[in-house]
Amino acid sequence: MEEIKKFLVSEEEEGDRLDVYLSNQLGDMSRSYVQKIIKDQKVKINSKVEKSKYLVKESDEIEVEIPAPKVLEVIPQDIPIDIVYEDKDFLIVNKKQGMVVHPAPGNYENTLVNAVLYHCEDKLSSINGIIRPGIVHRIDKDTSGLLMIAKNNNSHNFLAEQLKDHSITREYEFICHGVVKEDKITVDKPIGRNPKDRLKMAVVKDGKRAVTHFEVIERFENFTHVRATLETGRTHQIRVHSLYINHPLLGDPLYGPKNSKFKLDGQTLHARKLGFIHPTTKEYVEFNSELPDYFQDIIAKLK
Structure with a gap:
């Protein structure tokens, strides 16, 4: 059975593209999927079919038929x-x-x-x-x-x-190139597709707001062990923001130096902590994960 959802555009939302508006309203449903159901004429604005680029207006009544x-x-x-x-x-x-x-x-x-x-x-x-x-x-x-x-x-x-x-606790740990001087750094810079390389993301003016809080755990010669707490969750956010402050992640094949004395299979980045409100109990729950062996081995070598 298909599902019917209805939305009323608010004053704050006026001017958003239809596909962007619906992506925000429909939770984690991908924008490409939203664009597909718009193209398949499963979306009506004030009883009329519009295209993805339609700019929504305050008080627009939007009806979405989500296929089974x-x-x-x-x-x-x-x-x-x-x-x-x-x-x-x-x-x-x-x-x-x-x-x-x-x-x-x-x-x-x-x-x-x-x-x-x-x-x-x-x-x-x-x-x-x-x-x-x-x-x-x-x-x-x-x-x-x-x-x-x-x-x-x-x-x-x-x-x-x-x-x-942005109410979920998401804490990561990583090792980056260089010695980070400040104990704590907050980077609040928008992230979007790199206009010069479509495989990469970058800090760009017209990107989506991205906020990362960095805190030094331990400094080594030429490297730093860092904790990162995400306030937003953009693609490659920690990797891009670390590069922005000139401390790319160790082993990062996209954003880091090509050569490393460590034989790594990718960036040294570990999602250490995850906390949120439980869907049923409505109580806060939190989970932790130990650093993987490869990560701990690098720290031991740096010491």
């Missing part, structure tokens, strides 16, 4: 995963470095989603469709650490709303 989720086509795979916590609403997974979070065209196997599908069977939210069942947020392939996976649509929406409100 398709049967999952991504195959479950018996891949070992480190489950930190699980209940009927969600599970917390400690993702290892090198594991892709969800399938993409040309790569439909050996991802975290394949593993979670095997573990949870059909008990995953369907909001993000075939490719990303249960996925509320992502971390990069070469970033290790904590991720939450929603097991039903209610919990998915509840968790996604907290992400949207």
Whole structure:
């Protein structure tokens, strides 16, 4: 059964593109998916069909017909995963470095989603469709650490709303090049696609607001161990903001120096802490993850 959702545009939201407005309203549903349902004429503004670039106006009445989720086509795979916590609403997974979070065209196997599908069977939210069942947020392939996976649509929406409100505790640790002089630094700079290299993100004037709080844990010769707390969650946010302050992450293949004396498979970045309001109990819960062996080995060598 398809689902019908209705929205009324407020004064503050006037001027947003239709696809941007609906992406914000529909939680973690991808903008490309929103654009598809607009193109398929599943969206009406004041009973009329409009295009994605339509600029919404105050008091516009928007009706969205969300198609029934398709049967999952991504195959479950018996891949070992480190489950930190699980209940009927969600599970917390400690993702290892090198594991892709969800399938993409040309790569439909050996991802975290394949593993979670095997573990949870059909008990995953369907909001993000075939490719990303249960996925509320992502971390990069070469970033290790904590991720939450929603097991039903209610919990998915509840968790996604907290992400949207920037109320989730997300704390990371990393090692960067250079000695960071300040004990604490807050970077409040917008991030968007790098106009010179579409594979990269960058600090750009017309990007989305991004705020990262950095705190030095320990200084070494030529390197620093840093804690980063995210206030927003933009693509590559920590990596881009670290580069912005001239301290790129050790091992970062996109934003860091090409040569390193350490043999690394990617950036030394670990999602250490995750905290949020539980969808059912409405109480704050928090989860922690130890630094992975490769990370601890580097620290030992630096000492």
